[in-house]
Amino acid sequence: MHEIPSVRTYVTIWAILTVMTFVTYYVAQVELGAWNIVVALLIAFFKMMLVILFFMNVKAESPLTKLFAGAGFFWMILLLGQFFIDYVSRGWMPEGKLW
Amino acid sequence: MADAHGTVAEHAEHSPHLRHHFDDMAQQFDSATLGMWVFLLTEIMFFGGMFGAYTVYRGMYPEAFASTSQFMNPFYGALNTAVLIVSSLTMALAVRASRLGEQKMLQLFLILTMIFGLAFLVIKGFEYHEHWVDMKVPIIGGHWNYSEFPQFARQAQIMFCFYFFMTGFHALHMVVRLGLMTTIFVMAKRGTFSSSYFTPVEISGLYWHFVDIVWIFLFPLLYLIGRTKKLI
Numbered sequence: 366m367h368e369i370p371s372v373r374t375y376v377t378i379w380a381i382l383t384v385m386t387f388v389t390y391y392v393a394q395v396e397l398g399a400w401n402i403v404v405a406l407l408i409a410f411f412k413m414m415l416v417i418l419f420f421m422n423v424k425a426e427s428p429l430t431k432l433f434a435g436a437g438f439f440w441m442i443l444l445l446g447q448f449f450i451d452y453v454s455r456g457w458m459p460e461g462k463l464w
Numbered sequence: 465m466a467d468a469h470g471t472v473a474e475h476a477e478h479s480p481h482l483r484h485h486f487d488d489m490a491q492q493f494d495s496a497t498l499g500m501w502v503f504l505l506t507e508i509m510f511f512g513g514m515f516g517a518y519t520v521y522r523g524m525y526p527e528a529f530a531s532t533s534q535f536m537n538p539f540y541g542a543l544n545t546a547v548l549i550v551s552s553l554t555m556a557l558a559v560r561a562s563r564l565g566e567q568k569m570l571q572l573f574l575i576l577t578m579i580f581g582l583a584f585l586v587i588k589g590f591e592y593h594e595h596w597v598d599m600k601v602p603i604i605g606g607h608w609n610y611s612e613f614p615q616f617a618r619q620a621q622i623m624f625c626f627y628f629f630m631t632g633f634h635a636l637h638m639v640v641r642l643g644l645m646t647t648i649f650v651m652a653k654r655g656t657f658s659s660s661y662f663t664p665v666e667i668s669g670l671y672w673h674f675v676d677i678v679w680i681f682l683f684p685l686l687y688l689i690g691r692t693k694k695l696i
Contacts (some may be wrong), residue, residue, distance in 0.1 A: 369563050370556075379553040383546055386683075390542045391690035401692060404686035412680045420556045421673045427494045430501055435507035441512040448516050452523070 368425065378419045385412050481661040493663050506673050511678050514633070518626045518685065528619030530690035532627075534612065535600050540591045541687035543611055544584050548676045551580035559669045565659030567652065573659040574649045577672070581642050588635055600624055634682060637675045644668050 389408040393401060418424045424432050479489055486492035522529045537618040558573035569622040595601055599609035648668050651657065657665060 369560055372557065372560070373646070375553055375556045375560070379549060382549045382552075385541060386545045386549065389684055389688065390538060393538065394690050395685070396692040402689050406681075406686050409684050410683050413677050416552060416673050416677055420552050421670055422556075422559075426497060429496070430498050433498060433501045433505065437501075437508045440505075441508055444509070444514060445516045445519075449519070452520050 370419065370422065370425075374419065378415050382412055382415060476519070479660055481663075488550070489660060493666070496663045496667055497670070499687045500670050504670065507674060511630075511633070514630050515681065515685070518630065521626065522620055522689075525616075525619040525622070526690075527693070528613075528616035529623045530693035531599075531613045531616045532620050533687070533690045533693075534625045535598055536627075537591060537594065538687040538691070540587055541683050544587050545679060545683045547580050547584050547587065548679050551577050551672055554580065555669050555672045559662070559666055562652075562657050562662035562665040563659060565657075567655070569658070570665070571649065571652050571655065574645055574652060578642060578645050578649070580647045581638060581645070585638055586633060588631065595624075601628070630682055630686065634675065634678055637678070641668075641672050641675055644671060658661070 385408050391407055392404055392408075395401075397404065417434065423431060426434075482489055482492060486495065508545050511517040554573045558570055558577060561567075561569035561573055596607065599607055601607040602624050608621065613620065645668065647664055652665060
């Protein structure tokens, strides 16, 4: 139905994922301030994309499946974005003077 | 010779695994994959809500949450991440073998995948045991002692509740997918699959990889972030 990825591709992706796990483990021990969180999440995002594109083979799926997979993350970003905007902006308005 | 599902002649023309409301095997396969992704979207929302709530509380009590990282063992976390990544590799190789119709390889890789899945749960069990011994389990009735940082004793309970809920739901998904793989293995043993019919292997594989993705995010959020933060 789709072309079958080679064993070499899968092993390469596995090796990159394992190396990134070591990298994120050691970078977390280094003091980078707020960048610790950013680096950790960027590495996690990168690992997720490798798993989705290669192990789950979304790269070779139909455009409709790609659209659905992308839409899920789009909606979650919207949901969490609104959620955090609410919490961060609480208390910005002087109480009782909203209207 | 007609029955409710069409004539025998009709059946002879296509794979016995093709349901009649699909045009061909490729369309049936694409529909099943799409359906699995729709299910995975609901799972993304399920875990997304927990990640969101966790982030809000972490923002409210950064020092208290950072203090809990003294009691997390990132070595276990990293080891479990590595174990899951290997299980993802063997799962992908199992799907590959099923596509090629290599039944023996399929069964071998399914077994390996399940062994690594079980190894994860065993390591997680040791970890939970350490939290229990450390008195870091904020259950009703209390198995809780936070005398190391008494100023954070209350807020740290929130963090440990998140920790146990998030890793607990993840572990529950691990158990579900081990059950799923057992079913797929039995089907493979019975010779259900061939190079023209491997849809159940493929979509169970999608679930397996999804649960690994959840852990890829749980590992930095629960074990790594806050390790270098100075505690007052």
